[in-house]
Amino acid sequence: MTSSHKPADRLPGLQDLLAARKRISRWAHLTPVATCEGIDRMSGARLFFKCENLQKVGAFKFRGASNVVLSLGDDEASRGVATHSSGNHAGALALAARLRGIEAHVVMPSNSSAPKMAAVRGYGAKIIECEPTLDSREETLNRVVEQTGAIFVHPYDDYGIIAGQATAAMELLDQVADLDAIITPVGGGGLLSGTALAVNHILPETRVIAGEPRGADDACRSLREGRIIPSVDPQTIADGLLTSLGERNFSIIQENVERIITIGESEIVHAMRIVWExxxxIIEPSSAVALAVVLENPELFSGQRVGIIISGGNVDLDRLPW
Amino acid sequence: MTSSHKPADRLPGLQDLLAARKRISRWAHLTPVATCEGIDRMSGARLFFKCENLQKVGAFKFRGASNVVLSLGDDEASRGVATHSSGNHAGALALAARLRGIEAHVVMPSNSSAPKMAAVRGYGAKIIECEPTLDSREETLNRVVEQTGAIFVHPYDDYGIIAGQATAAMELLDQVADLDAIITPVGGGGLLSGTALAVNHILPETRVIAGEPRGADDACRSLREGRIIPSVDPQTIADGLLTSLGERNFSIIQENVERIITIGESEIVHAMRIVWExxxxIIEPSSAVALAVVLENPELFSGQRVGIIISGGNVDLDRLPW
Structure with missing residues (x-):
């Protein structure tokens, strides 16, 4: 794989997180925290939803992308940025690049849906299509980086990205006092590791727990076995949670996450619909996984104050799961 | 028709509106105002969305119902309340009654959808089914009122209801400075007349404009002809806007509303989808009518600060219009 952008390739400390928060405040929304008495009654807990679906680009991913793009020196930045992604990271990086006035190159599989490609193009990125295989993605990305000199920004296995994603939990801890637990979904681990770092630095007694689709339970198994188990042929509606854990993410998660709880597909859809109704x-299925953790395991959270990071709200309205 | 509840059957003045606002603050949410840069760009105006879809019961209707139920003396209240409605007013009155600890009787046509009946029942009301004709609704309601002594609360043609609905615009005028215009949808006229009264008392230079489905344009024609023209066989997806104007509502609207602009069905669906995306x-089609007014008539609002009252968010997720 081509060398990743590494302006500061070391575990972010509290100062790094505070700097990231200050840095991204220039572009990112300080998203609201929503509550719902009806869902509190269902769950037996007091839930605080951090609304990253209302973040720019409709997902927390804009935080990490902004942090990295704003961290680049002018010389670096002038080379542009590149990534491969068919999801929210692509749009997030594209918008951050546009705001900085630099180019973004996004490698996308040729079978990506037309709306996804249109969204990324809409944020001003150049799309380079590749075959829908990991080999082709990496090869194509390497070629783009060689030809353009652009800086590769990994979707999650990057300390700058992790520090950016941490800012959602930092805000939440400011907005709501005395949280007993924070729950996020886990895919590659960017949001979960950022959340775990933030909590560890700011309110370490708060438990950090993740939800993962049962049909894509590589992170749960990785944590149990103590090594990264790749995600192979994942089957879930939660299309933001298909990837394998990153190395940097995994080592943070191992240190700071209490447990990863798996959730079935019908429970994901059920939780998603409850939030909509x-x-x-509008939350995407990946976000519903975090709420489902509480609804399916009420005994773990009874009477507690629980933060739930709603990771995003990008849903194809023509293909709803009900 | 049975005699309506009339604790104060006179046009509400500023003191009445202020009292209503104070009264309902005990139960109703002070709803947030949302903005969206993307939709601002599309419209060429600066839009402020007053989110009554986030109100209790998912609609502004809870304001009016709360105001009336909280205005009742203890003796009156002990008789319970009654209404006929297949929509948001039924749920709103049911919840307000439950919060006061009194009975609510709701007459609903037997062909009402199962989810609507379940929702009203879920708020604790007694449902009395009738034939799906206006005659049967009124007869059944009269019988219920005679048998129970309950106080009839009209969905919109009631000054207590109007004062309650006015509180949404009152809050909006506090939350956002210097609005050039406020737009609401219009059905029976409860929200529109309340909004017009609030603006007239608080910031009279602000224009009040309404949106109405072209397939249910009785309010537009009524305003033009200077008399209430009944809504006959309305055809629109905006199922909250089917009814005829109330007398009290019409006289307020005649005095204080600049114009009513009609909107086609595809424009309603388009505006609804834009907000979702x-x-x-989640907003219901009736709410989308107000945004469509701006999107379809940009020349009327170019560069202006425009408040849009999102009337509600109750949508059947199994029957979306796309």
């Missing part, structure tokens, strides 16, 4: 808020 | 917020 009760909170009038 | 861009704002990650």
């Amino acid at each position: 009760r909170m009038k808020m | 861009r704002m990650k917020m």
Whole structure:
């Protein structure tokens, strides 16, 4: 794989997280925290939803991308940035690049949906299509980086990205006092590791727990076995949670995450629909996984104050799961 | 028709509106105001969305119902309340009654959808089914009122209801400075007349404009002809806007509303989808009518600060219009 962008390739400390928060405040929304009495009654807990679906690009990914793009020196930045992604990271990096006035090159599999390609193009990125294989993605990305000199920004296995994603939990801990636990979904581990770092530095007694689709449970098994187990042929509606854990993410998760709880597909859809109906808020299936952790395991959270990071709200409205 | 509840059957003045606002603050949410840069760019205006879809019961209707139920003396209240409605007013009155600890009787046509009946029942109301004709609704309601002594609360043609609905615009005028215009949808006229009264008392230079489905344009024609023209066989997806104007509502609207602009069905669906996609917020078709007014008539609002009252977010997720 081509060498990743590494302006500061070391575990972010509290100062790094505080710097990231200050840095991204220039572009990112300080998203609201929503509550819902009806869902509190269902769950037996007091839930605080950190609404990253209302973040720019409709996902927390804009935080990490902004942090990295704003951290680049002018010389570095002038080379542009590149990534491969068919999801929210692509749009996030594209928008951050546009705001900085630099180019973004996004390698996308040729079978990506037309709306996804249109969204990334809409944020001003150049799309380079590749075959829908990992080999082709990496090869194509390497070629783009060689030809353009652009800086590769990994979607999650990058300390700058992790520090950016940490800012969602940092805000949440400011907005809501005395949280007993924070729950995030886990895919590559960017949001989870950032959240774990933030909590560890700011309110370490708060438990950090993740939800993962049962049909894509590589992170749960990785944590149990103490090594990264790749995600092979994952099957879930939560299309933001298909990837394998990153190395940097995994080592943070091992140190700071209490447990990863797996969730079945029908429970994901159920939790998603509850939020749509009760909170009038559009969340994507990946986000619903975190709420499902509480609804399916009420005994773990009974009477507690629980933060839930709603990771995003990008859903194809023509293909809803009900 | 049975005699309506009339604790104060006179046009509400500023003191009445202020009292209503104070009264309902005990139960109703002070709803947030949302903005969206993307939709601002599309419209050429600066839009402020007053989120009554995040109100209790998912609609502004809870304001009016709360105001009336909280205005009842203890003796009156002990008789319970009654209404006929297949929509948001039924749920709103049911919840307000439950919060006061009194009975609510709701007459609903037997062909109402199962989810609607379940929702009203879920708020604790007694449902009395009738034939799906206006005659049967009124007869059944009269019988219920005679048998129970319950106080009839009209969905919109009631000054207590109007004062309650006015509180949404009152809050909006506090939350956002210097609005050039406020747009609401219009059905029976409860929200529109309340908004017009609030603006007239608080910031009279602000223009009040309404949106109405072209397939249910009785309010537009009524305003033009200077008399209430009944809504006959309305055809629109905006199922909250089917009814005829109330007398009290019409006289307020005649005095204080600049114009009513009609909107086609595809424009309603388009505006609804834009809010879902861009704002990650669920709004019902009736609410989308107000946004469509701006999107379809940009020349009327170019560069202006425009408040849009999102009337509600109750949508059947199994029957979306796309």
